Amino acid sequence: MIPEGGEQMPIKTILNVMAATTIDGDLLVATDLSRQAGAHLSALVVAVAPQPTGRYATLSQGWLEQREQNLQDLDECAKRVREKLARSELSSDVDSLYVEAAGANFEIGERALYADLVLIGPSVFQDRDMKQQVVDGCLFQTGRPLLIAPPDSTPTLQPKTVLLAWDSRPSSAHAAQQALELMINADSVHVTMVDPNAALRASGEEPGADVATYLARHGINVTVDTLPSAGRSVAQVLQQHAVDVAANVIVMGAYGHSRLRELIVGGVTRSMLEDARLPVLMGR
Structure with a gap:
């Protein structure tokens, strides 16, 4: 069941x-x-400070020079982003962040x-460390929906077909709520279950x-697809x-199991974060 208390919201800030x-x-x-959403764009340009090596590395001239160069490069990059966004005529703001590796997720x-909505674009998708910082900051600190756009994909906020990955867990329910507006405006939604457990306290x-009944009450055209994993x-x-169904986006809950278990043995979230080929909207 979809839990009480959540709200679908129009996307006004990305x-x-x-x-x-x-x-x-x-x-x-x-x-x-x-542009698709008529939303304000907040651009955050992040540079991670180099890791010091040795007991007194942070006092060395070389480390200080590298840090100063990184800060100059970050300022130049943020300036380029401001210029590009000014030409786009979008409502926007730009901020830059120079941070130690361990603290990036908190700042994000x-x-x-x-x-x-928080976006992971194709370049950050390929940067494993930066990607994990965004995931941690977005999903675990704030619970904001996260749109992942892998390279060579075509992300859209106006999908015609949506695949909703469903496992009857709260994280899937929250993702469905956060994507409700997208699904209402889509032509069709495929609620997709893999090896579901047909038991009262499971699926x-x-x-x-x-x-499917919940979504249909919102006027959504729903199909339930139950699939075997078959190895x-x-x-x-x-x-x-x-x-197969020509979905424009996969909507799914993140870390349905404990995060520690996902990190140790793997899981759907981890696999999607590493190998997604289509845009994925994650919620938690």
Whole structure:
């Protein structure tokens, strides 16, 4: 069942977190999505301080010079972003962040508090460390929905077909709520379950029926697809089914199991974060 108390909200502010070394591709995706939604774009350009080596590394001249150069490069990058956004005529703001590696997620999380959607563009998707900082700051600190746009994908906030990955867990329910407006405006939504447990305290006697009824009450055209894993991972089944039904985006809950278990043994969230080929909207 969908829990009480959540709200679907129109997207009015998009936070785009970019690494200072690669901004162009991510900024292009962000501006396109902002135009689609008529949303304000908040661009956050992040540079991570170099890790000191040795006991007195932070006092060395070389480390200080490197830090100063990084700060200059970050300022130049933020200036470029401001100039590009000024030409786009979008409502926007730009901020830069120079931070130690261990603290980036907290800073990103603070800014995500004031956004309706956080974007991981194609360049950050390929930067494993930066990607994890955004995921931690967005999903775990603020609970904001996270749109992941892998390279060579076509992200949109006006999808015609949505695949909702469903496992009857609260994280899936929260993701469904956060994507409700997208699904209402879509032509069709495929509620997709992989090896569901047809039990009262699991997926119910008729897996997917409850969430399909909930979505149908919002006028959503729903199809329930129950699929066998057949030796494949859940992430592989979901991605292939998304291709089969021509889905524009996969909506899913993040870390349905404990995060520690996901990190140790893997899981759907981890697989999607590493190998997604289509845009993925994650909620938690």
